[in-house]
Amino acid sequence: MLRNAFLTLLSLAMAIGLGGGSVWYALNAQDGVGAIRIGQWTAFPEIGTQAADPYSKARVAREGVLALGRAEGLSFVAERDDAGEPLRRQCAYTIEGSYPTARFWTLYAADHSLGVIDTGKARQAALQSYEVLRQPDNSVVISVGSRPAPGNWLLTSGFGKMYFVLTFYDTPIASSTGLSDVTLPRILKAGCNA
Structure with missing residues (x-):
């Protein structure tokens, strides 16, 4: 007995x-249920639609984010550089390449909760498409780090893990047919402080 x-x-x-461990993993993994991956960037295209899976809905509810619908846009998150190493705040990176067609896009460095990194300065760790300098072929090169750099510079500070969040607004890639031939910028490590 x-x-x-x-x-x-x-x-x-x-x-x-x-069961609890598997749910925790599904809610925290960037390569979860319903995810698509382009290079090091991951997106959940169904997250703001009626067709969203239960894990995506739970992620939105837990994080308190405003999910974009298909007609509104699409957010991509990167947690690793092109060499497959986790992104670190104490490292410098170069984000280079062309960006898909969109009316407007934003890029910011995020902490573990996917909120903008607090740099402790007046300058935020964020850029948007209207303020970047473009190359002759319309590509964009962005330097990321704690030290100022010429051209496009995204300020980061501190130590620990970080993410890059790239959001496209009013873009044809938000539809399922628009994702087939999309290329996103590469994330290259330039060096680390410690």
């Missing part, structure tokens, strides 16, 4: 622990 009670409690504890 005692053995059966113990086995029942053990089974219940394992079910709750493993």
Whole structure:
């Protein structure tokens, strides 16, 4: 009798622990259910639609973000550079390449909650398409780091993990057919302070 009670409690504890762990992983993983990946950038195109999966809806509810609908835009998140290493605030990066057609786009460095990194200065860790300098081929090169750089510079500071969030507004790539031949900028590590 005692053995059966113990086995029942053990089974219940394992079910709750493993079930809760799998849900936590699904809500925190950037390559979760419904994700698409282009290079190092990940997006959830269904997140603001009626067709969104339950994990995407739970992620939006937990983070308190405003999810964009298909006609409004699409957000991509990068947590690794092109070498596959996690993005770190103490490192400098170069984000280079062309950007898909969009009426407007924003790029910012984010903390673990995907909020804009607090730099402790008046300048935020964010850029937008109307303020960047473009190359002759219409591509954009952005220097990211704590030290000022000529051209386009995205300020970051501190230590620890970070993400880049690239959001396109009013863009044809938000439709499922628009994602087939999209290329996004590369993230190259330039060096680290520590």
